[in-house]
Amino acid sequence: MHPEYQLNNTDHKLTLLRREHNRAWLAVNDEPIELTLEWINKHDGHIELQGQRHRFSIAQNDKQLFVHIFGATWNLAKRDGFSLAEDTGEHSGAISAPMPGVVVENYVTLGQPVEKDEPVLLIESMKLQTELQASDSGVISAVKCYDGESFEKGSILIEITPHDTGSSEEDQCAE
């Protein structure tokens, strides 16, 4: 069993070598570590590391772990086989939500030509309005939101088919 946990975008591989009562011997990225764990309640406890006690709090939401220790809160994600191959990358003309929020006003319609940096959408999040700008010059190829609609961080709101600077010029020449 070699589970992996991601912390600050770095994966750490774990091996449990031995456990005895509340003491465990593990290897993290092949480096050995020994620690003792004591719970106060289901969220709070202490670890003993190299003879020193450290207070911790922990909570879990599915594969996400939130751990408070060493004076800060750390977010870790348990990795599994599926999540490693997840990132497909968004294509260049997509305008995605930089934060969760609500669409206030859509300035563009399907098929409309836009210039790079032209404002295309007015959104609102935490009572602050922000204009989103076209990421490329091109034509609006999809409007995936309507005025008043709420969206999550990362949702694709508008897609633009960019004017292809290289090949399209040649195409135009051919016509």
Add this chain to the structure above:
Amino acid sequence: MKKNTFKKVLIANRGEIAQRILQALKKSNTTSVALFHYADRHAPWVTQANEAIEIEGASPTAAHLDINQILTVCRNLDIDAVHPGYGFLSENAEFARRLSENGITFIGPDADIIELMGDKIRSREFVAEQGYAVPPSVTLNAGDNDCINAVAHMPYPLVVKASAGGGGKGMSIVHSPDELASTLRIAASEAEKYFGDSRIYVERYFASARHIEVQILGDGTNIVHLGERECSIQRRFQKIIEEAPSVAISTKRRSEICDIAVGIARAANYKSAGTIEFLYTPEGEFFFLEMNTRIQVEHPVTEMIYEFDLVRAQIDIAAGNALDTTQGSLEAKGHAIECRICAEDAFNGFLPETGKVLHIKTPDDIDLRWESGIYPHQTITTAFDPLLAKLVVHGETREQSIEKMKAALKQLAILGIETNINYLIAVLSHPDFENGDFDTGFLKKNADQFTPPALSDEHKHALVSLSFLADQSTQQLFEATPAPYGEMGNWKN
């Protein structure tokens, strides 16, 4: 003399300020009524109030702004008085007027004073008439075609503000003429949408000024001040760290600014608690910015150094009691700092964060005020401001309260949602902050110097190991695994 009191007070707000008002009502044995939207039904300020009544609306915000519905609640429940907190209807003159028409007391100044001082354009005209300094500005209607010409003579940078705005809402800075058109467009949309008033004004922006405000308390005749608060540590015009007293002003300047504030409040025959905000420029000038005719988010720092309950005083004054405090009896002791704990990715442009609060652990060996309306299993959405809670500490000196605050923030755990706690620690640790050498541009100017905490390899490995051992799937596996692993016994008790 017997004190006038209210029998039953409605708390027309939510979150930490609702909790704060509830606490003041409990202290004086006044019956409290919480007003809540369905989304807040499990909140402590709802469950701990003597009575709680649900109000409806498309969103909690819409419900808390619905004057007719709130008036109906007041009549049905025989409410004597309404405490509006901050935000929502706290500076809404129509609300104050309609309550009064129905024989219900609005805990705050009279509608006329709200209209005069709450309107940013009218109040600055009033203050200028009294002979006090206001920053150079131009008032315009954002829809006007010639509004760009109207400000053509002003030097950049400029700041565009909604007349009815406040708390950093409806404000933006313009650095060059080519940004002006888009800024005015957004300002118009925001001003109309949030405040139903498209009037805006454009004023000179003082990039390196400090934001200093004075706490006022008046009963319509007598006015006292409770010193100043330094609120220059702001992101997107919203304060995140406030302290009292300000490290920037001498005793002489302090008495000057407090006298100006008392003078303005006296001219308005001010009644209730209020705050007069000033810009303090590097040249040593004080410009009147605006007056907030309500309790402020950062009122606890003043309460801590004066050992004075401002919310209690607001209620007593509204009940018809004369101010029983004289200026001479008010003495500030030590130094206090407040940090606003927000749900946001502070190291990454302060983007708001959403999620579910899974666990809260407050520092247990530090003497502090934890002002919070959050609770476990609460879902944090974008429907409200990102303010989750406030942490307030007091020390004998500024150095002592900074140290205390840093220690408290390091122990504070709000698990399940990204917060600005680590960012606040980074700001408090900056040498310029420690030396008191900062202005409203501080966070922007030093943005690249505020970094998330780092871990040694040993601590990183311990953290990953702890996560693995505490992971529910590991625990299940341990429980299901026979000897030799089985000898480990129960991990959790």
